[in-house]
Structures are given as structure tokens and as C-alpha cells.
Amino acid sequence: TPITPPGVKIPGITQGESSQMKGTNTRADGRESTETTLSLGKQSRVLEQVTMPPPQAEEQMMTVTRGEMQRMIAEAVAARLEQAQVENPRPEQPRIEQPRIEQRRVEPLPHDHEQQAQSNDRQVRRVEEEASSVRTANPQARDETLEQLLAQVRDLQARVEGRKIGGSRGHPFSQHILDADLPQGFRDLNISYDGSTDPSRHMRSFENMAVLHRYNDPVQCRAFLTTLRGSAQDWFHQLPAGAIKDFEGFSSSFLNQFASVRPQEKSYLTLMGIQQKEGESFVVVDVESACNVILGRPALNTFQAVVSTYHMKLKFPVGDRVGEARGDQKLSRACYQIAVRTNQRTEPKEGKKLGSNEKRPRGNDLEPHGELMEIQIGEGEDQTTKVGKELEDELRGQLVEILREFRDIFAFSPEELMGIDPEVMGHKLNVDPLKKPVKQRLRHHGAEIDKAIEVEVDKLLKAKHIKEIQFPEWISNTVMVKKALSKWRMCIDFRDLNLACPKDHYPLPRIDQLVDSTAGCEFLSMMDASQGYHQIPLAPEDQSKVSFVRSKGTYCYVVMPFGLKNAGATYQRLMDRMFRSQIGCNMEVYVDDILVKSRSSTSHVEDLKETFKTLRTYGMKLNPNKCAFGVRAGRFLGYIVTEKGIEVNKDKVQAILDMAPPKNVREVQVLTGRIAGLSRFIARAAERSFPFFKLLKKKAFQWNDEAQMAFEKLKEFLSELPLLTKPEPGDELVLYISVGIFSLSSVLLREVEGAQQPIYYTSRVLQGAEARYSEVEKAALTLVVTARKLRPYFLNHVIIVRTNFQLGETLGRPTVSGRLVKWA
Numbered sequence: 001t002p003i004t005p006p007g008v009k010i011p012g013i014t015q016g017e018s019s020q021m022k023g024t025n026t027r028a029d030g031r032e033s034t035e036t037t038l039s040l041g042k043q044s045r046v047l048e049q050v051t052m053p054p055p056q057a058e059e060q061m062m063t064v065t066r067g068e069m070q071r072m073i074a075e076a077v078a079a080r081l082e083q084a085q086v087e088n089p090r091p092e093q094p095r096i097e098q099p100r101i102e103q104r105r106v107e108p109l110p111h112d113h114e115q116q117a118q119s120n121d122r123q124v125r126r127v128e129e130e131a132s133s134v135r136t137a138n139p140q141a142r143d144e145t146l147e148q149l150l151a152q153v154r155d156l157q158a159r160v161e162g163r164k165i166g167g168s169r170g171h172p173f174s175q176h177i178l179d180a181d182l183p184q185g186f187r188d189l190n191i192s193y194d195g196s197t198d199p200s201r202h203m204r205s206f207e208n209m210a211v212l213h214r215y216n217d218p219v220q221c222r223a224f225l226t227t228l229r230g231s232a233q234d235w236f237h238q239l240p241a242g243a244i245k246d247f248e249g250f251s252s253s254f255l256n257q258f259a260s261v262r263p264q265e266k267s268y269l270t271l272m273g274i275q276q277k278e279g280e281s282f283v284v285v286d287v288e289s290a291c292n293v294i295l296g297r298p299a300l301n302t303f304q305a306v307v308s309t310y311h312m313k314l315k316f317p318v319g320d321r322v323g324e325a326r327g328d329q330k331l332s333r334a335c336y337q338i339a340v341r342t343n344q345r346t347e348p349k350e351g352k353k354l355g356s357n358e359k360r361p362r363g364n365d366l367e368p369h370g371e372l373m374e375i376q377i378g379e380g381e382d383q384t385t386k387v388g389k390e391l392e393d394e395l396r397g398q399l400v401e402i403l404r405e406f407r408d409i410f411a412f413s414p415e416e417l418m419g420i421d422p423e424v425m426g427h428k429l430n431v432d433p434l435k436k437p438v439k440q441r442l443r444h445h446g447a448e449i450d451k452a453i454e455v456e457v458d459k460l461l462k463a464k465h466i467k468e469i470q471f472p473e474w475i476s477n478t479v480m481v482k483k484a485l486s487k488w489r490m491c492i493d494f495r496d497l498n499l500a501c502p503k504d505h506y507p508l509p510r511i512d513q514l515v516d517s518t519a520g521c522e523f524l525s526m527m528d529a530s531q532g533y534h535q536i537p538l539a540p541e542d543q544s545k546v547s548f549v550r551s552k553g554t555y556c557y558v559v560m561p562f563g564l565k566n567a568g569a570t571y572q573r574l575m576d577r578m579f580r581s582q583i584g585c586n587m588e589v590y591v592d593d594i595l596v597k598s599r600s601s602t603s604h605v606e607d608l609k610e611t612f613k614t615l616r617t618y619g620m621k622l623n624p625n626k627c628a629f630g631v632r633a634g635r636f637l638g639y640i641v642t643e644k645g646i647e648v649n650k651d652k653v654q655a656i657l658d659m660a661p662p663k664n665v666r667e668v669q670v671l672t673g674r675i676a677g678l679s680r681f682i683a684r685a686a687e688r689s690f691p692f693f694k695l696l697k698k699k700a701f702q703w704n705d706e707a708q709m710a711f712e713k714l715k716e717f718l719s720e721l722p723l724l725t726k727p728e729p730g731d732e733l734v735l736y737i738s739v740g741i742f743s744l745s746s747v748l749l750r751e752v753e754g755a756q757q758p759i760y761y762t763s764r765v766l767q768g769a770e771a772r773y774s775e776v777e778k779a780a781l782t783l784v785v786t787a788r789k790l791r792p793y794f795l796n797h798v799i800i801v802r803t804n805f806q807l808g809e810t811l812g813r814p815t816v817s818g819r820l821v822k823w824a
Contacts, residue, residue, distance in 0.1 A: 170241050171241060171242075172236060172237070172239035172240065172241065172242070172243050172244050173221060173222070173225075173242070173244050174242045174244060174245045175242070176218060177218040177221050177222065177244065177245075180216070180218035180219060180222070182219060182222070183213070183215070183219065186219075186223075188223075188226045188227075189206065189209055189223060189226065189227055191205050191206065191209070191227050192227050192228070192229045193227055193228055193229065193232050194228075194229040194230035194231060194232055195230055195231035195232040195235070195258055195261070196230075196231075196261060197261065198261065198262055198263055199254060199255050199257075199258040199259070199261065199262065200255065200262060202227070203251055203254070203255065206223075206224055206227060210223065217246055217247050220247040220250075221244060221246070221247050221250050224247070224250065224251075224254075232254075232258070235257055239253070303316045304316055304317055312326065312327030312328075313325065313326055313327065314327075367526070367634060367635040368386075368388070368524075368526055368628035368631040368633075368634040368635075369631065369632075369633040369634050369635065369640065369642075370388060370389070370390060370631055370632060370633060371388075371389040371390065372386040372387065372388060372389055372628055372631070373386065373387060373388075373389045374386055375387055375400050375403070377400070377403045377404045377407050377410070377624070378404075378407050378410075378412065380412070382412070383407075383410075383412050383624070384624065385403065385410070385624040385625075385627050385629070386627065386628045386629070387399055387400070387403075387628070387629045387630050388628070388629070388630040388631040388632065390632065391630045392601075395601050395604075395605070395630065396630070398605045399605060399608070399629055399630050402605060402608060402609055402612070403629065406609075406612040406613075406615075406616065408616065409612055409615045409616055409620070409621060409622055410530075410621065410622050410623075410624045410627075411530040411531075411621035411622070411623065411624075412624065414459055414460075414462060414463035414465075414531070415462060415463060416621065417463060417530060417531060417534065417535060417621055418535075418619045418621070419534075419535050419536070419537055419559065419619065420535055420536050420537065420574065420618060420619055420620065421618075421619065422537045424574075424577075424618060425536055425570070425573070425574040425577070426536065426537045426538065426539055427536055427537070427538050427539065427542075427560040427564070427566075427567065427570045428539045428542060429497070429501050429539070429542040429545055429546075429564070430501060430502060431497070431500050431501055431542075431545060432500050432501070432502065435499070435500035437473045437474045437545075438474060438475075438496035438497070439472070439474065439475040440475050440476055440477050440493070440496065440549070442477070442549050442550075442551070443477045443478075444551070445478075445480070445551075449480050449488070450550075450551060452480055452488035452490070453478055453480065453490060453550055454550075454552070456488070456490040457490075457550065457555065460555075461555075463531075463534070464558070465531075465534050465557065465558060465559045466555045466556065466557050466558065467555065467556060467558060468553055468554065468555055468556075469543075469544060469547055469554055469555060469556040470554075471544070472544050472545075472547030472554055472556060473544045473545050473547070474496070474497050474544075474545045474546070474547060475547050475548070475549050475554065476492050476493045476494050476496070476497065476546075476547065476548045476549075477492070477493045477548065477549065478490055478491070478492060478493075478548055478549075478550055479491045479492065479493050491562060491563055492546070492548045492561055492562070492563050493563075494546070494561075494563045494564055494565075497545060497546070497564075497565075498564065498565035501564075501565050501566065503565065503566065504565075504566035504569040504570070505569075506569035506570075506572060506573050508568070508569075508572055508590070508591070509572075509588075509589075509590055510792070511590070511637045511638075512680075512760075512792075513792060514588045514590060514636070514637060515636060515637055515639045515641060515646060516646075516726040516727075517584065517588060517597075517726075518588055518595060518597055518636055518641045519641045519642070519645050519646045519724075519725070519726045520599075520643060520644075520645065520726060521597040521598060521599055521641075521643065522598060522599055522600055522601060522604075522632065522643050523597070523598045523600075523601055523604040523630055523631070523632065524595060524596070524597055524598075524631050524632070524633070524634050524641070525595070525596040525604070525607075525608055525627075525628065525629040525630060525631070526593075526594070526595055526627065526628050526631070526634055526636075527594040527595070527596070527611075527622050527626075527627045528592065528593070528594070528622065528623050528626035528627060529592050529594070529620060529621065529622060529623065530621045530622060530623035531623075532571060532592040533559070533560050533561065533562050533567055533571060533592070534559045534560065534561070535559070535619075535620060535621065536559060536560040536570060536571065536574065537558070537559055537560070538557055538558055538559055538560050538561075543556050543557065543558055544556055546561055546564070568591050571591050571592060572589075572590075572591050575589040575591070575594075576589070578614055578615075578618050578620070579611070579614060582607075582610065582611065582614070586598060586603075586607040586610070586611075587607070587611060588636075590637060593636070593637070594611075595634075595636055596608055596611050604630065608629065635649065638652075638677070644723060645723050645724055645725040645726065645757075646723070646724040646725070646726065647723055647724075648678060648681045648721045652674065652677055652678055653678065653718050653719075653721065655674055656671070656674050656675070656678075656714070656715065656718060657715055657718060657719075659671060659674075661703055661707075661708060661711060662695075662703060663703070664701055665695070665696060665701050668692055668695050668696060668701075669696065671692060671711075672689055672692050672693065672696075675688075675689050675692075675714070678718070678721070679761065679762075679763065680724065680760055680761055681721045681722065681724065681761065682717070682718075682721070682761060682763075683745065683747060683761050683763075684738065684740075684743070684745040684761075684763055685745075685761065685763045686742075686743040686744070686745065686763035686764050686765045687740055687742070687743040687745065687763065688710060688713070688714055688717070689710075689714075689765075690710075690742050690743060690765060691704075691706045691707045691709075691710040692707060692710065692711075693765060694707075695707060722758050724757075724758055724759060724760070725750055725752075725757040725758070725759060726759065727750050727759060727793065727796075727797055729796075731750055731797055732751075732797065732798045732799075732800060733748055733749065733750055733759065733793060733797045733798070733799050733800070734748070734749045734750075734751060734756070734799075734800050734802060735747070735748050735749075735783075735786065735799050735800065735801045735802070736749070736802050736803070737779055737782040737783060737786070737801065737803050738782070739775055739778040739779050739782055741771070742765060742766050742771060743763060743764065743765050743766060744763060744764050744766065744778060744781060744782040744785060745761075745762070745763040745782070746761075746762050746763070746782055746783075746785075746786045747760070747761050747762075748760045748761075748762075748786075748790060748793060748799075759793070760790060760793070762785070762786050762789055762790065764785055766778070775805065776805050776806075776807070776810055776820075777819065777820065779803055779805040779807055780807060780810070780811065780820055780823050781823070783801060783807065783823075784823045811823070
């Protein structure tokens with residue numbers, strides 16, 4: 001906008017008229033600006049003296065609008081002003097008043113970052129326009145004025161770019177969290193966390209306040225950020241852009257980051273190890289309790305306190321006054337109830353862990369070794385099963401003939417499962433009537449899992465293993481487990497129901513005994529029942545208790561489902577009843593794993609025929625896809641059984657050989673667990689693993705040179721593990737024992753034609769005071785530990801102990817120590 005300098009007059013316009021040319025106009029962006037305008041009364045005289053348009057132009061101007069007329073007049077005045085400055089130069093440079101520059105404050109970043117960025121851009125354009133006007137109208141004063149304007153432009157541009165980057169792309173929150181509106185009257189919570197205390201306690205406090213204020217998920221994220229201080233806030237700002245998408249992920253990342261400052265749970269052993277320091281009048285106990293502090297007699301004496309249990313008061317002197325602590329029976333009872341509930345949550349519940357006789361190897365426990373071939377045993381092309389490829393033609397022909405004869409014992413579809421007669425075997429829950437039924441809330445799954453659940457439910461409905469129910473007593477949820485080849489297995493979460501059922505103490509067979517009795521056989525046939533648990537009926541009165549819910553209905557089992565507490569015991573009881581005359585002779589059974597064994601090829605077909613007759617009598621069906629007949633070796637209960645003896649499972653060995661050096665405690669635990677699975681084949685396993693056990697005892701994990709050396713030696717030793725044998729009836733066995741500083745070891749051998757063949761290796765780490773025993777006591781302890789672990793061998797065979805220690809003479813003395821007398 002042109003500005004009239006002092007002393008420069010426009011011809012035809014008086015000073016009074018010139019004052020009317022200044023007015024306030026409103027610009028398009030809403031700001032008010034001072035511009036040169038003319039009143040309509042002076043328009044004609046200005047046009048006459050500034051510009052003389054021709055008559056046709058004059059007529060044309062009569063048709064323009066009023067706003068256009070004012071714009072044209074302003075342009076004419078500006079042109080005449082420039083001409084006047086050229087025609088009337090002044091001898092001295094006139095003093096030009098600098099236009100006033102308005103200092104604008106950048107508003108704080110609102111929640112809508114795009115809107116704020118646009119607002120900042122508008123501020124930049126305004127300042128640039130002002131700079132342009134000053135540059136055009138006042139060239140003499142532009143230096144100082146433009147410098148101030150350009151400084152504002154640079155500051156605004158820096159703020160705009162910084163906020164664009166930090167607000168929309170660099171913030172750890174995702175955009176939908178940043179765009180969420182805060183509730184009206186939102187205030188910072190009066191809690192804070194600086195990374196030095198328990199993060200779980202801070203999270204619980206925040207969640208309680210969030211529930212009180214009814215914060216939604218995005219508001220919870222932003223409100224929780226306001227509680228972080230110090231290192232916690234530094235951690236948050238180091239997160240990648242957009243890493244926080246919801247409060248669940250935010251809380252999980254927060255708890256994982258500050259997990260190291262959580263208070264560690266301590267057992268009673270820690271409490272017993274605490275010693276009272278000098279000058280300490282009480283012992284601090286880090287346990288859950290209904291009391292804030294427990295005052296003993298020394299504290300009462302120090303405080304000169306007087307206790308009255310009748311009045312539930314405690315009085316003690318405080319200077320010249322008397323302090324008083326009053327008891328509240330109602331509050332004490334409430335605190336006690338809270339402490340009891342906390343104790344119940346922290347203590348392990350009965351039924352969560354299996355007993356020693358219920359533990360079984362993981363994975364597929366029955367798998368043939370060697371090449372197999374498929375044979376058709378039914379009318380359909382898909383009605384096939386597998387036999388050993390190394391069989392002789394005559395034996396293979398006999399085997400195929402008997403399989404086709406007993407084709408009805410195989411189930412090629414779920415509809416063919418008839419089930420066991422309820423009078424023969426059925427499953428009962430025997431739920432504790434004092435336990436209150438639990439109805440779990442429906443858990444929602446993704447589209448893929450929902451589809452897999454629907455497929456499994458349809459199969460069970462067609463097989464009539466489940467039915468819809470309207471009024472269930474207990475309700476459990478489905479749990480989908482990923483199998484090989486991208487398949488799913490549907491399980492039911494019966495944990496609440498299992499807690500209400502007493503344990504069935506029916507014994508399971510010893511795995512070592514089954515493996516020993518199977519080794520040395522020439523031919524093996526491995527069979528698997530088709531959905532074995534589902535072939536056992538469930539008591540009608542218990543069907544409503546084994547109900548499960550999904551998104552499209554509630555169902556209950558009419559057969560024994562997987563996942564029940566005593567299902568394995570019921571199935572083992574059925575197998576023992578069905579094959580009572582065969583188990584131990586030509587068959588071994590461990591729950592649903594059935595193995596037929598034969599010393600020669602001639603008797604194997606007859607052994608299978610006897611087994612098939614029993615299956616047909618009881619109506620038990622086999623899965624033809626998981627059966628293998630007439631093989632010479634196979635994996636049974638985690639071991640490879642052959643005619644020569646017992647071989648190590650190479651998959652377990654390869655799992656250790658492929659391991660990298662452990663980087664944390666969890667990986668060390670995995671390593672020691674895998675070593676324990678091979679302990680029967682490893683001499684002095686405890687001594688080889690002792691460097692790993694020491695790492696588990698340390699608070700700060702550090703993989704050292706000792707552990708690395710032991711790790712490398714272990715891998716070298718595992719490459720050549722021995723073949724184990726089994727003892728024959730009447731054999732005399734030899735036991736060698738070895739003692740070390742921190743471990744005990746022994747090996748049970750069998751001597752055949754002057755050669756010694758190992759049967760079993762045992763070892764154990766010395767615990768506590770055992771490390772301080774004398775060598776004779778350690779040797780005696782080794783013998784006791786081995787006799788307890790290998791009890792069946794000691795009961796059925798004569799054991800010769802070979803050692804450098806005079807154990808026989810020492811244990812026979814009446815003057816030996818008490819523990820030796822007890823062991824003797």
C-alpha cells in the first residue's frame with residue numbers, strides 16, 4: 001500500500017482531503033490493514049488531475065462497480081505519487097517514519113497438527129506481504145525494518161517445519177492418538193513415575209484413576225505420558241515414530257522397560273537368612289501382610305509403650321504428651337481378608353502341575369524308523385496304511401492279508417467311530433460339590449482362528465461327539481494350537497474345572513521299563529487310536545460341566561474330551577483292561593501309544609492277529625494314517641528302540657549341537673533341560689553341566705570362559721554317544737561310582753563275553769551341606785542315590801559295586817556317623 005511521505009503533495013488534493021483518503025479495510029485473511037482510499041465526493045477532481053481518460057473510457061468507467069472504482073483510483077494515486085517523488089526531489093533525505101511491526105506470538109501446538117501448520121503458514125505469508133510493502137513504498141527505511149520482518153519469517157518457518165516433523169511423523173504416538181480430543185476439564189493426574197520404583201504399582205494406580213475418570217484408550221495413552229518423569233520420560237521420547245498404537249501396547253512396553261526395578265519375590269529361605277545388624281531394633285520383612293509393622297518386645301521397651309488388648313489401644317510417651325494408637329477391629333478384619341486373598345493368588349494352586357507319574361514325553365512318542373510303503377486295505381483308494389518296505393515278500397503278503405481281514409478296526413472318517421461300551425469304561429468327573437461352578441466369559445479370536453474353530457466344531461457335530469446345550473453348569477473357552485502344515489488343533493481351557501476335580505491316582509507305567517522291554521525285538525508294529533479319548537463315553541450327569549462357548553453357540557461333550565485332569569488315567573485303565581493278557585509279553589501300552597513287539601518274524605503276524613481281535617471285541621478304532629506295521633526300529637517314548645538296543649534320539653542331540661552360546665538365563669535353562677533329556681546316555685552329566693548351573697545362581701548373567709569351554713566339550717562329547725543295552729533275566733550287573741567336588745556319578749553295566757555294555761548313566765549335583773561330606777560319605781551317598789533311581793534293576797538283579805572306597809567295611813561299623821548308619 002503506497003504511503004504518502006511528508007512534504008509531498010498530490011496536485012488537486014488538499015491536506016484535509018488527503019486525510020480522508022486513509023481508512024481501515026478488511027483483508028481476505030481477516031486482518032485489518034490501513035490502505036489509501038478516497039471518498040466518493042472527491043473522485044471526479046482526482047481523476048481530472050491524475051489521469052485524463054478519453055470519453056469512451058469515461059463511459060466505460062460508469063459501468064464498473066463501486067469496489068472496482070475504488071481500486072482504480074488507488075492505482076492512479078500510487079502512480080501519481082511515484083511521479084511526484086521524481087519531479088520534486090528534496091535536498092535532504094526526509095525522515096521516514098518506520099511502520100510499526102506487530103509482534104505476533106506463536107500459539108502452542110494444538111491437538112490438530114495439520115490445522116496448526118496451516119495457521120503458521122498464514123502467519124509467514126502475512127509477514128512476507130508486509131516486507132514486500134515496505135520494500136516497495138519505503139526503500140530508504142527498508143534495511144532495519146526488513147531485517148526484523150525476515151527474522152520473524154525465519155522463526156516462523158523453523159517452528160512450522162519443526163512441528164510438522166515432530167508432530168505428525170516423529171512422535172511415538174500414532175496419529176489417531178494425537179488426533180483424539182481430551183475430555184472437557186482434563187487435568188494432569190497427581191501421580192508420577194521416574195523409573196526408580198515398581199512400575200506395576202504405578203500402572204495399577206493409573207488404571208484406577210483412568211477408570212474413575214472414564215478415559216478411553218487414546219486419552220489413557222496421553223494421560224499416562226503426563227505421569228512420566230526423568231528417565232521414564234527420556235525412554236518414551238526415544239521410541240520410534242508411531243510405535244505406540246494403543247494403551248495395551250504402551251503399558252506392555254513400559255512394564256518390560258522397567259522390569260528390572262520390580263521387587264523380586266523372596267522365599268522363606270531369604271527370610272531365614274536375614275541377620276539383625278548392630279543397633280537394629282526390628283527386622284524388616286518383605287512379605288504380604290495385613291500389618292504395616294510388627295513391633296517386638298525390644299521396640300515396645302524402647303518406645304516405653306503400654307499395650308491394652310482389651311481396649312485395643314497402644315499408648316507411649318511423645319515428649320511431654322502421650323501418643324495413642326487405636327485399633328479398628330473392622331478394618332483389621334478387612335486387611336486380613338485382603339492378605340488371605342493375596343496369599344491365595346501368589347501360592348501355586350493344586351492341580352496346575354502334573355505328578356511325576358503323569359509326566360510324559362512331549363511331541364510324537366511313537367514314530368517308525370526306516371522306509372515305509374503304502375498298501376490298500378479297503379475298497380476306497382484313500383483307505384490305505386503303511387508297512388515296512390524291508391519286509392520279505394512272504395511276510396509282507398501275510399501282513400497285508402491280515403490287515404484286510406480286520407479292515408473294520410480302522411476308522412477312515414469320524415463317523416465310523418463307534419465308541420467303547422459305557423458298561424466297559426466311562427469317564428466321570430466327580431466334581432467337588434462345595435466348589436462353585438465357573439462360567440468363563442467368551443474370548444474373541446481373529447477371522448482365521450474363528451474359521452478353524454468352526455471347521456473343528458462341524459467335525460465334532462458330524463461325529464456326534466458334541467451337542468448344543470442351553471443351560472450349562474460350567475463354561476470354558478476354546479484354545480487353538482498351531483500344528484504342522486499350518487493346521488489347527490482345538491483344545492478346551494478346563495483349568496477351572498480341573499481345580500474342582502480330585503486326582504485319580506491310577507499309576508502310569510515307568511517309561512524306562514517299557515523302553516527296556518521293547519529293545520532287542522526283531523519286529524515292531526506301532527499303532528495309534530483314532531481320537532482315542534473321544535472313544536470313551538462321558539457320564540450323562542457330567543456332560544453339562546464340560547461345556548465350551550464360541551461366537552456362534554454353546555456346546556458340551558458327550559465323550560471324554562482332551563484336557564481333563566484325569567483323562568490320561570482313565571485311558572490307561574481302559575488299555576490295561578483290554579490288553580491285560582498281552583502287556584509285557586508281546587505288547588506295551590503307554591496311554592494312547594500302542595506297540596506290538598515280536599522276537600521273530602514268524603510270531604509277529606500272530607501277535608498282530610491277537611491284538612486285532614481284542615480291538616474288534618471292545619470296538620476300539622485305529623487311525624490308519626498313524627500306524628506302521630512290520631518295522632525293525634522306531635521312536636518310542638523319546639528313545640530309538642532297535643534289535644541291537646537303545647539308541648539316543650538324534651533330534652535331541654542335534655538340537656543341542658545347533659544351539660549358539662546362551663545369551664540369557666532362559667537360554668541356559670533350555671540348555672540344561674535338553675541335557676537332562678539325554679542324561680541316561682551322558683557319563684558324568686552333572687559334572688559337565690555344573691558351569692551352567694552356576695550361571696543360574698548368579699543375579700547378573702554373564703557367559704564366561706568356563707561356561708564356553710564346557711559348552712564346546714559337551715558338543716564334542718555328544719557326537720559319539722554310546723548304544724545302551726538292556727539286562728537279561730539272571731544277569732549280574734556291575735555298578736561303578738565316582739565322586740567329585742560338586743557332583744556324584746555312576747554307571748550300571750552288563751558284562752557280555754568279557755565286554756562291558758552300559759545300561760544306564762546317573763549323576764547329580766551335590767546340594768548344600770553335601771558338598772562338605774567326606775569322600776567316603778559321598779561314595780555312600782552315590783550308592784544310595786543310584787539305588788533309589790534304579791530300584792527295578794536292584795530288585796531284579798545282583799549288583800556288584802566296584803569302587804576304591806571300602807564301603808562294605810565302613811557301612812558295617814557300629815561307630816560310623818549317623819547318616820551312614822541310616823543309609824546302611
